[in-house]
Amino acid sequence: MSYIPNISNYATKLAGVLAYMVQYGCITHCVLEYVGDFVICTGPSMEPTIYSNDILLTEHITPRFQRIKKGDIIIAKSPSNPQIHVCKRVTGMPGDKVLVGFSSKVVPRGHVWLEGDNRSNSADSRIYGPVPQGLICARALCRVWPPKEIKMLTHKKGQVIVR
Amino acid sequence: MKLPALVKSFLLGIPVGITFLDTVGYVARVEGISMQPALNPEAPVTDYVLLNRWSIRTREISRGDVVSLVSPKDPGQKIIKRVVGIEGDLISTIGYKQSFIRIPEGHCWVEGDHTGHSMDSNSFGPVSLGLVTAKASCIVWPPHRWQTLKPEIPQARRPVNIS
Numbered sequence: 001m002s003y004i005p006n007i008s009n010y011a012t013k014l015a016g017v018l019a020y021m022v023q024y025g026c027i028t029h030c031v032l033e034y035v036g037d038f039v040i041c042t043g044p045s046m047e048p049t050i051y052s053n054d055i056l057l058t059e060h061i062t063p064r065f066q067r068i069k070k071g072d073i074i075i076a077k078s079p080s081n082p083q084i085h086v087c088k089r090v091t092g093m094p095g096d097k098v099l100v101g102f103s104s105k106v107v108p109r110g111h112v113w114l115e116g117d118n119r120s121n122s123a124d125s126r127i128y129g130p131v132p133q134g135l136i137c138a139r140a141l142c143r144v145w146p147p148k149e150i151k152m153l154t155h156k157k158g159q160v161i162v163r
Numbered sequence: 164m165k166l167p168a169l170v171k172s173f174l175l176g177i178p179v180g181i182t183f184l185d186t187v188g189y190v191a192r193v194e195g196i197s198m199q200p201a202l203n204p205e206a207p208v209t210d211y212v213l214l215n216r217w218s219i220r221t222r223e224i225s226r227g228d229v230v231s232l233v234s235p236k237d238p239g240q241k242i243i244k245r246v247v248g249i250e251g252d253l254i255s256t257i258g259y260k261q262s263f264i265r266i267p268e269g270h271c272w273v274e275g276d277h278t279g280h281s282m283d284s285n286s287f288g289p290v291s292l293g294l295v296t297a298k299a300s301c302i303v304w305p306p307h308r309w310q311t312l313k314p315e316i317p318q319a320r321r322p323v324n325i326s
Contacts, residue, residue, distance in 0.1 A: 023175050026182035033185065066238055077293030080269035082222050110236040134233030135293045 034060055038144065039075055041087050045116030045123065049073070049153065050087065055145035056153070058138035066133065068112065070096070073140040073153050076114070079128050085137065088114035088124050100126055112136070188215040190303055191231070193243055197275030197282065201229065201312065202243070202302070211304035212243070212312070214297035222292050224249060224271055226325070227314030229299040232273065235287045243299060244283050245316065248272035252322035259285050263323070271295070274320060 031037075036059040042052050050056065050073070058075055062068055070093050078084045092098040092113025098105055107113050111130035116122025125131060142152040193202045193210045202210050214231055224230060224246050234240045248254045253265050254272050257279075266272050270289035275281025284290060301311040 023179060026178040027175075029182045029185070030178040034181075077291070078269070079291040079293065080267065082269060082291065082293035082295075108236075110234065110238055132233070132235040132291065132294060133238035134235065135291060136238075 034064070036060055036138070036141070039085075039087070039138070039140070044121050045118050046073070046087060046089070047118040047121075049089075049117045050140075050143065054143050054149070056087075056140045057142050057144050058140050060138050062139045063133075063136045068133065068136060068139060069093070074112075074114070074136050075138040075140065076131060076136045079131055079135060086114070086124075087140065088116050088122070091115045092125075092130075098125070105130075110134075185216060187217050188213060188297060188300075190214070191241075191243075196280055197277050198229070198243060198245070199277040199280075201245070201276050202299075208305060210302050210308055212299040213301050213303050215300045216297045218298050218300070219295060222295070224292060224295060224298075225314060226252075226322070227316050229312045229314075230273065230295050231297045231299060232290060233294045233296060235290060235294065236282075241296060242282075244273035244275050244281070246271050247274045247284075247316050247320050248322045251324075253324045254284075254322050257285050259288065264289070269293075272322075276317060278317075278320070 036057065039056045039058050041050050041054050041056060044052060062072075063074070068074060068090060070090055072090050073087065074090055075085050075087050078086050090112050092107045094107050094109045094111060096107050096113065098107060098113045107130050111132050113125045114131050115124045115126065140153050143149055190211050191214050193212055196203060196206060202212065212229075219230070226246055226249055228246045229243065230246055231241050231243045234242045248266050249271050250266050250268050252272065253263060255263055264272075266289050269292055271292060272284045273290055274283045274285065299312055302308045
């Protein structure tokens with residue numbers, strides 16, 4: 001007769017643990033979605049600023065308030081595949097004239113022009129055109145891995161300032 | 164610092180609420196006449212629709228879905244339109260710079276049901292699927308307008324490659 005109270009104790013404890021998991025899972029979701037997170041980069045398109053397998057700290061606040069500026073390094077959803085992300089630098093804001101091959105284009109309202117720092121090996125706006133600002137998820141702040149390469153990524157184009 | 168239990172549970176409830184709205188869905192007010200007669204047929208009475216975020220997490224959009232998306236012209240604004248074409252479809256456009264267009268990979272063609280009174284893909288072109296934020300599944304207010312939104316394209320606007 002004494003095992004029935006044990007099961008109700010067990011169930012209450014389990015419910016308590018689940019409630020904590022849900023609460024902290026939700027807090028984690030909100031932080032990763034609205035504040036910032038870490039991003040692993042692959043590919044050569046941002047060399048020499050960012051190398052493959054670098055880990056970056058990114059923030060989600062400036063894109064949400066449309067405060068992205070020219071020269072920022074941003075993470076955006078790929079225009080041709082929304083499940084993958086691209087990491088590029090903003091090289092043109094709306095109204096800017098950008099060079100594509102031998103002709104120039106004007107960046108339309110609500111879009112940005114993205115280019116990788118490694119111009120010879122980067123699939124970017126020169127291939128897929130201007131990117132709507134709604135696809136931008138995050139702005140890269142600094143590199144945190146590998147540890148001897150920790151540095152802030154500033155928005156001086158073509159120049160990484162070590163702080 | 165000892166917080167009153169009520170304040171503590173309120174603060175813990177905020178991330179749970181935000182996570183629920185981000186993951187499951189929320190109710191939104193529809194403004195404008197671009198989706199008449201499906202939405203807002205009796206101006207000035209506005210419809211409130213249930214925006215389902217759970218169903219787009221795999222980004223599988225089909226023809227006829229009514230979706231909410233970030234406007235390509237203004238990233239701070241969300242618009243609600245019907246998906247008339249998915250990638251690979253050949254669309255005959257109304258007033259776009261090309262009279263026929265094949266929708267590129269990872270994009271869709273959205274139009275308002277009220278042809279001619281709608282700022283949609285006919286003005287800004289194919290929309291990247293990463294801009295779609297939710298699917299409108301049903302109208303929840305006013306009560307005499309309770310219904311689920313049917314995924315049907317008006318006959319005149321069907322893609323050319325769909326017989």
